Each structure stands twice: as C-alpha cells, then as structure tokens.
Amino acid sequence: MDIAHKLRYEGYKVTPQRVAIYEVLHGRTDHPTAETIYRELHEENPTMSLATIYKTMDIFAKIGLVQIINVGNDSCRYDWDTHEHSHLVCTCCHRVDDLDGLNISAMVKTVEEISGYKIHDHHLLFDGLCPACRKAQSH
Numbered sequence: 037m038d039i040a041h042k043l044r045y046e047g048y049k050v051t052p053q054r055v056a057i058y059e060v061l062h063g064r065t066d067h068p069t070a071e072t073i074y075r076e077l078h079e080e081n082p083t084m085s086l087a088t089i090y091k092t093m094d095i096f097a098k099i100g101l102v103q104i105i106n107v108g109n110d111s112c113r114y115d116w117d118t119h120e121h122s123h124l125v126c127t128c129c130h131r132v133d134d135l136d137g138l139n140i141s142a143m144v145k146t147v148e149e150i151s152g153y154k155i156h157d158h159h160l161l162f163d164g165l166c167p168a169c170r171k172a173q174s175h
Contacts, residue, residue, distance in 0.1 A: 039054070039058045042099065042101065046098075052081075053084050053092065056077055057073060057088075057089060057093075060073050060076050061073065061096075064116065065133075066131075067113040067133075069112065069113055070090050070093060070112070070114070071086065073089050073114070077089075096114075100118055101118070102114050102116055102118065103115040103117070107161070108125075120140050121136050122135040122138055122140065122161065123161050124161075124166070126166035127163050128169040128173075129168070131166050133166070
C-alpha cells in the first residue's frame, strides 16, 4: 500500500513520522504497543514523541490502516491487518495472536437477530494461556 497516497486521499498530511510509524507496523504479527513502536523509532527519530505515535494510530484507525485492539487495563495493541478476524490474548505473557477461521459475519447476524440491534462494529477477543505459557506452567 502506498501510505502517502492513502493519507493524502483521506485528507491528512504525509509526514516523515507517519510514514516511519507505518513502516514499523506494516507486516508485523506481534501486535505492538505504542510504547514498543516509540522505542523502535526513537533512536532514528529523536524528536518523535509518544503522543505522536498515539495520534498517528488514531488517524490510521480512522482511515482503515490499523485495528486498535483494547486488551484491557487501558492497554492497546495495534494490528496492521484489518481484514475481519479475532484475537487471542495470553493472560500470562500478554502475547496477542490473530485468530482466523471463525464465521464472524454469522455471529454478528445472530447477535442482531437476538438483540434487535444493527451492529456497526465489533471486537472479538479471547483471553487465555498461550501454548508457551501453558507448557511453562506444566513443569
């Protein structure tokens, strides 16, 4: 994706900071926090603040470039993969993984039928122990 084109198309300025943030996030599967992104960019971008990361992520979410995953305790993780999928969060190590293969559209339809609501957005998040933590706890 041409990040500069997408930002301009959506009415936002293309800044070196926004491009750098997108480049750090794009393609990752570890769902980093804003603090993680900040630490990775700070050495090469010493004037970039943590607030810039948060503001940029809000813009990216608004224009469909990232999903913001609220993992509880006022903590958010970021996912550049915006196709419809759910997430798993390890309650021990706080790892976040993608979960594909669920028929989320069918679940949304069922919720609408049961509740009478018209669902505009949803976030499906499962908490549990990841395989590594389960293995460590069994020893």
